[in-house]
Amino acid sequence: MSETKTLSETQEIIQDNQDYTLFSWSKQKGTNPIAVKYGEGVYLYDYDGKRYIDFSSGLMNVNIGHGNQRVTEAVVKQMQEVSYVTPSCVTKARGELGKKLASITPKGLNRTLFTIGGAEAIDNAVKLARMYTGRHKILARYQAYHGATYGAMSAGGDPRKLQADSQQAPNFVHFDIPYKYRWEYGEENLLKDAVGNLERVVAFEGPQNIAAIILEGESGSSGCLKYPVGYLKKVRDICDRHGILFIADEVMSGFGRTGKWFAVENHDVIPDMIATAKGITSGYLPLGALIVSERIASAYDDKVLFLGLTYSAHPVCCAAALEMLKNYEDENLIENAVVMGKYMDKQVAILKKKHPSIGDWRNTGLLGCLELVKNRETKEPMAPFNAKPDEMVVMNKVAARLRELGMYTFVRWSFIFIAPPLCITKEQIDEGLAMISDAVGIADKEVEHG
Numbered sequence: 001m002s003e004t005k006t007l008s009e010t011q012e013i014i015q016d017n018q019d020y021t022l023f024s025w026s027k028q029k030g031t032n033p034i035a036v037k038y039g040e041g042v043y044l045y046d047y048d049g050k051r052y053i054d055f056s057s058g059l060m061n062v063n064i065g066h067g068n069q070r071v072t073e074a075v076v077k078q079m080q081e082v083s084y085v086t087p088s089c090v091t092k093a094r095g096e097l098g099k100k101l102a103s104i105t106p107k108g109l110n111r112t113l114f115t116i117g118g119a120e121a122i123d124n125a126v127k128l129a130r131m132y133t134g135r136h137k138i139l140a141r142y143q144a145y146h147g148a149t150y151g152a153m154s155a156g157g158d159p160r161k162l163q164a165d166s167q168q169a170p171n172f173v174h175f176d177i178p179y180k181y182r183w184e185y186g187e188e189n190l191l192k193d194a195v196g197n198l199e200r201v202v203a204f205e206g207p208q209n210i211a212a213i214i215l216e217g218e219s220g221s222s223g224c225l226k227y228p229v230g231y232l233k234k235v236r237d238i239c240d241r242h243g244i245l246f247i248a249d250e251v252m253s254g255f256g257r258t259g260k261w262f263a264v265e266n267h268d269v270i271p272d273m274i275a276t277a278k279g280i281t282s283g284y285l286p287l288g289a290l291i292v293s294e295r296i297a298s299a300y301d302d303k304v305l306f307l308g309l310t311y312s313a314h315p316v317c318c319a320a321a322l323e324m325l326k327n328y329e330d331e332n333l334i335e336n337a338v339v340m341g342k343y344m345d346k347q348v349a350i351l352k353k354k355h356p357s358i359g360d361w362r363n364t365g366l367l368g369c370l371e372l373v374k375n376r377e378t379k380e381p382m383a384p385f386n387a388k389p390d391e392m393v394v395m396n397k398v399a400a401r402l403r404e405l406g407m408y409t410f411v412r413w414s415f416i417f418i419a420p421p422l423c424i425t426k427e428q429i430d431e432g433l434a435m436i437s438d439a440v441g442i443a444d445k446e447v448e449h450g
């Protein structure tokens with residue numbers, strides 16, 4: 001008898017995946033995936049019937065929650081009509097989606113090139129910025145993630161790129177923004193230092209060479225690191241002064257995640273381009289979008305726009321997105337993100353009093369992150385930046401406990417991300433935070449007192 005016959009359904013599913021597929025960002029041996037059978041709202045269910053509360057909306061993309069059948073119906077309808085047309089043909093869904101996006105984006109950002117996901121939106125933003133300005137350098141923040149294609153990876157500063165660093169695309173220059181939680185020189189100097197640093201980098205690199213500055217609308221997987229108040233407005237000023245384009249990466253922070261359609265609205269700035277993805281379809285199908293100003297788009301009225309993808313404006317993905325955007329409005333999801341975000345802040349403040357290992361909580365809407373520390377005085381993180389496996393022992397135990405209790409969320413270094421679907425209720429927040437409180441108890445034991 002072959003060994004596979006003795007495997008349960010769950011084990012067989014996992015085994016096939018482990019034997020015949022590759023896992024992102026992991027050692028291939030020893031992965032321990034959840035075999036998900038179905039999802040409903042904020043919950044995922046595995047093949048053994050175990051329920052997991054999804055406290056990170058997948059990869060901060062399933063903004064409307066799991067299992068929404070309205071979207072399924074829209075997708076089926078589109079597929080019954082036509083599943084694919086080349087990007088030189090058009091569909092009703094593509095036009096209506098473009099129009100809808102123009103109505104919810106900041107003023108003047110009216111024209112969209114549809115891509116397959118976030119990284120392709122970033123790559124196309126970089127290419128367009130270079131073609132439009134005739135300049136070649138792109139400035140970006142070290143502590144930011146922009147995707148895993150070569151261009152997007154090179155734009156990001158996330159250490160996951162370090163293995164391929166020597167091969168990275170040229171002409172990406174990185175700068176730092178002070179980390180407010182660990183800033184020791186008075187809050188009044190934070191903005192000044194951050195802006196001064198960027199201005200110096202612009203001067204050293206030569207503003208005439210800089211095509212664009214790219215920044216996340218609100219920081220995500222790097223730890224929800226907040227910008228100093230007023231920083232993005234200063235970036236806008238620097239861009240305007242030197243003819244540099246401002247690209248906002250709203251891949252994670254877009255579509256209600258921060259309590260606005262786009263996170264730049266929290267900072268009262270209008271970028272020249274928005275690169276987005278994730279929440280546009282809530283991950284139901286892959287779709288990204290590069291939304292550009294009328295000024296940039298019209299430069300190509302009589303000139304060829306040298307950008308393209310076979311699956312640009314895929315009809316089925318556009319139909320899914322269109323229905324998705326209606327859903328955000330019909331279900332008041334963005335309003336709910338604001339209300340639930342405030343409730344989350346209140347409840348986490350209570351947790352913080354109880355748990356000495358919680359050093360910081362940074363949140364905008366429902367894009368939040370707990371930072372665990374060994375010592376609140378020294379702020380030594382529970383696991384360092386880019387922690388090696390042996391430095392993750394405590395945090396791995398915290399993550400394992402969360403999983404055991406029935407939570408799916410994103411734990412990285414000393415961060416526990418809290419970014420649930422925007423449809424979450426107070427009761428579900430309480431349920432999730434009770435699990436986090438239990439698991440954080442493990443880290444509390446590691447706190448150095450006195």
Ligand SMILES: Cc1ncc(COP(=O)(O)O)c(C=O)c1O
Binds near residue numbers: 277
């Ligand atoms: C801010 C940001 N930009 C870009 C990306 C890349 O998007 P994708 O994984 O869809 O290529 C991500 C993914 O997490 C992201 O968080």
